[in-house]
Amino acid sequence: MTRKAVFALIFVLVVAVATVFLTAPGQHVQAQQNCPSFHGIIQARFPLEPPLPLRDGDGWGGNIYGFLDDEPLVGVFSGNDGSVSWHQWVGMGKGGTYKFAFGPIADNNTFTIIATQATFPNPPGKFFAGGTYQAGWKIAEGTGRFQNASGNLHANGPYLVSTTDGWVTVFGRWNAEVTGSICGVQ
């Protein structure tokens, strides 16, 4: 009985010590990781005109207006949906990436996201070609102020693709809201 009591006391002591030591580093990491919220709107279109696209091969692009906490951020962006497959009336993009540049492009304050789960339903009868694009965006890399940036964003908004000359010239528009948080911004 005495041995059981000793084991019990040792166990309680180990749990208490582990709780103290495990909690402290966790809080330390969180304190180091400054992750302000981001929310904004983006106005995308195609075809693009200079200075867009930011990268060769990007089809969509436009402007972004947002707040990183209370700081206004204005920039441009361009990107693509990656490989697109259609399942009934729902399009899915895999491996899509978008690059954002804030302030003057020459300042090179950029980050690039990877679309982790992009879907764009196109309900029949609702649009000739259009619907709502939504995706989870993971920040993969950055430069300048965003060199060490990480975080997750969510983009959601209506799009519309059409033509006025029998699909010789195609144009598109996508308006979306973007929310999430961006860690490690300088």
Added chain:
Amino acid sequence: MRRRIILALTFAFAVGVATFLLPVTSPKVLAQQSCKDFRAMYHMTLMVNINTGEGGWNLDVADPIVALLNGQAVTPTVEFLGGGTSFATGMVGHDRGGTNVWHLSNGDDFTVGAWHAIYPNQPANTWGGGSAGQYVYNGTGKIVAGTGQLANATGAFSETGPYIVWVDLASDPPMVYGKYQALIVASVCTK
């Protein structure tokens, strides 16, 4: 007494006939009405000189409206004729009244009236869009007139979209800027 009974019977007969005829004629009226799905997206920009208070929201001229009427692309312009009022009830801003005319391709227009929109009414709401932040504008109206192929148009009209407002005190003069992106969904009905 007899006259009252006759009047009562006449009234009852009239109600009966009306009850019978109205359901028969209504589907006929509905069947004659053709409604087209209208979708559009447009952008607006806010620029206000803080020192003078001059400026306001304007359509992005360089960014044309894109729209579909029953799935066919049209290139509309919109004319804000004014006549409405803006007021606040607590933290809710309202736009009420006013008339907008949507000019579609080939001279086919429709007019939107009975406008009522709501949006967050922030403190220091002196720049036509609230203090710095991101908000949502929601409006509904009725299509009350039309021309061309949309003559005598009726229908429902709704508009919604996020807008963002920020302040640049470092600029000369200090400015308030904003961006708004609208999605229009309407049903344009003609006989």
